[in-house]
Amino acid sequence: MSLFRELLFPLIAVLAAFVVGGILILLVGDNPLHAYALLFGSAFSWPVGVGYTLFYATPLIFTGLAVALAFRCGLLNIGAEGQLYVGSFAAAWVGIEFGGVFIRNGAGEIVNSPIANLPIALLLPLCFIAAISVGAIWGGIPGVLKAKFGSHEVINTIMLNFIAVALCSYFTQYHYKIPGDPIMQTAEIGSNANIMRLGKFIPSMPSFIPLNASFLLALLCCLLVYLFLWRTKWGYELRATGTNPSAAEYGGVSVRKQIIIAMTISGALAGMVGINEVLGYRHRYYDGFSDNYGFTGIAVALLGRNHPVGVILAALLFAVLQRGGIPVDAFTEHVTKDIVQVLQGTIILFVAAEAFFRGPFSRWGLLKRSKV
Amino acid sequence: MADIFTIALIWSTIRLSTPLVLAALGGLFSERSGVINIALEGMMLAGAFTAAAVTHAAGNPFVGLLAGMGAGLLIAAIHAVACIRYRADQVVTGTAINILMIGLPPFLSGAFFLSSGSTPQIPREHLIPWTPIVIAFILVPLTWYVLYKTPFGLRLRSVGENPEAADAAGVRVAKMRYAGVLLSGILAGIGGAYLSIGQSSLFTRNMTSGRGFIALAALIFGKWRPVQTMLACLLFGFTEAVTIQMQGVVKLPSGEDIPIQFIQMVPYVLTIVVLAGFIGSSRPPKALGMPYEKER
Amino acid sequence: MIELRNITKRFGAVLANDHINIKVEPGTIHAIVGENGAGKSTAMRIAYGFYKADSGEILVEGKVHEIASPHDAIALGIGMVHQHFMLVDTMTVAENIILGAEPGNAVALDLDQARAEIRRVSEEFKLAVNPNAVIEHLSVGQQQRVELLKALYRHARLLILDEPTAVLTPQEVDEFFAILRRMREQGKTVVIITHKLSEVLAISDDVTVMRDGKVVGRVKTKETNAAELARLMVGREVLLRVEKPEAKVGQPELSVQGLTVKKADGSKRIDNVSFDVRAGEILGIAGVEGNGQTELIEALAGLVASNHISGKILFENRNIAHEGARLRRELGIAHIPEDRHRRGLLLEFDLAENSILGVHYRKPIVNVAGVFLDSDAVRRRANEIIEGFDVRPANPDLPARALSGGNQQKLIIGREVKVNPKLLLVSQPTRGVDIGAIEFIHRKLVNLRDAGCAVLLVSAELEEVTSLADRLLIIHEGRIVGEVDPKIATIEEIGLLMTRGH
Secondary structure: OOHHHHHHHHHHHHHHHHHHHHHHHHHOOOOHHHHHHHHHHHHHOOOHHHHHHHHHHHHHHHHHHHHHHHHHOOOOOOOHHHHHHHHHHHHHHHHHHOEOOOEEOOOOOEEEOOOOEOOHHHHHHHHHHHHHHHHHHHHHHHHHHHHHHOOOHHHHHHHHHHHHHHHHHHHHHHHHOOOOOOOOEOOOOOHHHOOOEHHHOOOOOOOOOOOEOHHHHHHHHHHHHHHHHHHEHHHHHHHHHHHOHHHHHHOOOOHHHHHHHHHHHHHHHHHOHHHHHHHHHHOOOEOOOOOOHHHHHHHHHHHOOOOHHHHHHHHHHHHHHHHHHHHHHHHOOOOOOOHHHHHHHHHHHHHHHHHHHOHHHHOOOOOOOOOO | OOOOOOHHHHHHHHHHHHHHHHHHHHHHHHHHOOOOOOOHHHHHHHHHHHHHHHHHHHOOHHHHHHHHHHHHHHHHHHHHHHHHHOOOOHHHHHHHHHHHHHHHHHHHHHHHHOOOOOOOOOOHHHOOOOHHHHHHHHHHHHHHHHHHHOHHHHHHHHHHHOHHHHHHOOOOHHHHHHHHHHHHHHHHHHHHHHHHHHHOOOOOOOOOOOHHHHHHHHHHHOOOOHHHHHHHHHHHHHHHHHHHHHOOEEEOOOOOEEEHHHHHHHHHHHHHHHHOOOOOOOOOOOOOOOOOOOOO | OEEEEEEEEEEOOEEEEEEEEEEEOOOOEEEEEOOOOOOHHHHHHHHOOOOOOOEEEEEEOOEEEOOOOHHHHHHOOEEEEOOOOOOOOOOEHHHHHHOOOOOEEOOEEOHHHHHHHHHHHHHHOOOOOOOOOEHHHOOHHHHHHHHHHHHHHOOOOEEEEEOOOOOOOHHHHHHHHHHHHHHHHOOOEEEEEEOOHHHHHHHOOEEEEEEOOEEEEEEEHHHOOHHHHHHHHHOOOOOOOOOOOOOOOOOEEEEEEEEEEEOOOOOEEEEEEEEEEEOOOEEEEEOOOOOOHHHHHHHHHOOOOHHHEEEEEEEOOEEOOOOOHHHHHHHOEEEEOOOHHHHHOOOOOEHHHHHOOOOOOOOOOEOHHHOEEOHHHHHHHHHHHHHHOOOOOOOOOOEHHHOOHHHHHHHHHHHHHHOOOOEEEEEOOOOOOOHHHHHHHHHHHHHHHHOOOEEEEEEOOHHHHHHHOOEEEEEEOOEEEEEEOOOOOOHHHHHHHHHHOO
């Protein structure tokens, strides 16, 4: 299928979704064109609009890449949400325990002493490694379950999402929260683990905008994923497994290994959301911080045709919508920012119906061993 | 240990499992016919919102309940058409519906009720705290009967296990699958309606908070069988009840505390274990997730 | 009883039934014979309403009828037992039998009535089954009885049986024949689709022979014999005779000793097979499809689960029976698979990426840091294969899907030959390939053999395998039943071995 046709389908789906959205807006008594103008207008203003849009796009790029890579191996990673949570918590944990942060209670007594207080050069990479590897493990678990027991990754990843949230909540509440703090969040991480906001580098951008270096990391990951999938032998094997496991096996590829590898890398990518969230934005782990990044990642991957470039474009689109939701809410009579989710859901629905000839994802039997 | 098993806890368990039982039974009909339904969450939300909105408008919760069922039916119809007629990927379609339902009800709420996503409070006399519970637990033996003792149930099961065989026997595969999915919408709609006009008195955004997925887990845990699914729902409901009742900490006989989060995790871990085949074999309907197409 | 007149059915590019005429007399057992792909199943599935014919008509008891679905066929008294049983494994015998024709009403299944009726039919035809048994616990023979009961329960007067003895043991076959005779006594008409001549001669009254989608003969069983049927089935036109020099044979590259391959259900697909393939020769294996050829090649290629294999596979004196596919490739074994879409190609990928399947992780394809694919090397290889094997269109960026069957096959062959294998496993190399490409492919195989490669060729096309092979083995029901010299053996001789086993 030529590049043009590849782009055409998602484009049609998006336009169709906007038509449906427009009808809904009409039904509630507002002018669709006005609403859409607000939706898109605020995203492109400089510096605030662009800054926030790119910031919103960052986690979506990570989760979009995660889901897209898993898709390429024929796997449905619904667990990006859980993977990003454990990855984020891991980053916060390192930032506290190795960042020299003492947690004291109201009376000034020490509740938790850190393990160490490392300099930036050690602490920052350690935080990165934590986010990536813990996310990787969380993704690897359903991978192993599928490879060894054949149990489908959809349910396992959904279950692990809940488990992840519960685990992170436990650690936050009982070990890393400042006693007496009504908000469920950890203490702030050591300042050596903070990533600078891009506002410090870009002259006209004020530094209250949370856009930080992780955005650049996200773009780098897109490049790395591209290179990995299309330029390395490992990526070749992964993609071959996704498109035809029988032929991949015939070509000497271990299908089981590919499943585990794909899910692990997928989890690692999702875990990197923590770098943006914890190291670059809140500087702590904040319970429930994810605004459905994991599920939106599925939409981003699908819309972006499971290709890194498409993921960037789709993530930007969704980020634009998210950013634009606020003025739409404020400046129209009846339209709230929920129109964003309505549009997102409708977009995926249309993309999915378009993809009816790409059926292999739902097969419970996919990657069943093809041996006699 | 005595403070765990109080009457209040049992009653709480029943109340909390009710929406799960309803949604899970709905999921059972859909998945037994071969169509994966992760959109139970979205269907419940549709039911919850519509029931609350209509009850407020009509002043009658039974009308609201019917409306909730209708809303679930409508959403299920979208899922059914996409998956059966267009053979779209069933998991993706389900996810799309869930995302859609995160936004659509609050959107409509904001438009009609000028609120931030909730429907107006409904007065106590217009709530139905009992009816859905009764419906839910009557539905369990009813489902068992329909599934195993009627021709409809026989055909439904055959279509989910081996649609080719069913087709060869003269059963209309598509029709049965539509029936399964639409039923799941109706039942999930009741489950959602219970949340808004039974358990509480209004609809708030995302009020299902994952119950649709928990119902799905219960269905798998219950190996796609009515009674086992109900038991699984009760287990999940019990977990939630304990979480609320114990307010943060469960005390073991030895006096130690277990943080609530670990209790919360138990049902999910169990589902993973069951699915991996560690506790008996968990075999889904054989044709689950595979669109049926035949050469003509 | 039933007559198919001028039935034609096309599936895409394949003409499965070409103006066929079949007439079945009432109260007889009628056999339809032919090789795989002859069109027998298709014709009967049209009679059962599973497929719709493109043209032609069906007469039941003298009247033309529209059969648009199995529902219609059942209403006309036609029942069918398919080659792959259409049973729901997790449900009971009774549930399977009554599915679609349930007694009772909409609110209650009358299982008692069902069981009574099943018992009645069971006794009438001496088909003993336990109505409460679950299908997946039954033996294959018992499952078949359930399938028969399904049809009889619906008062079928015509029973179509597709390859009914394919999965039965010899004792079960005898019992099965007794059942068929009883049915005939009861006035039923039976059509049995098969390729097993011995059974045809044992049980049928009339025989219709099909080949390549056409009906090529109709005889009364009493008036014919195995040899004549074999000849009709496999045909005698010699399409292509490949000119090849005398084989220069060397050491055995492959030595198979006592190889047995089992399926998941425990049945043996390959039963204690032994043979050698020597360098510089083409060893052919002829046989009707479904007699174990697929499993044999897959076992040799490393695509069968290790625990299903017993016996030895010696390659250059090393036992590789339990090694994986990758190692076998590295040792020098190449494989041209039977199913090029399922095994041989990544249809969504372009030709370039397909051309490196199997060598994608080795030099020279991989160079930088041992990890990155060298796109120049990939391209070069792709072009060499495309040019060397006349793959058209000669564009490495096209998806493999876009090529015709013949060109896809040429690509696969080029890819496998390119690694200079010591042993080449080939299965159905020219299936679905146009005439021009067939000749080309045959030539390449001979060239490879002349260069010293050992070639194991499996083919259901007798002309192909007899003209290419230097030695010829015949396979039947998982065993090697004979070796012939392809230069002097007759088609009848080979055909008999293929279809009768002796």
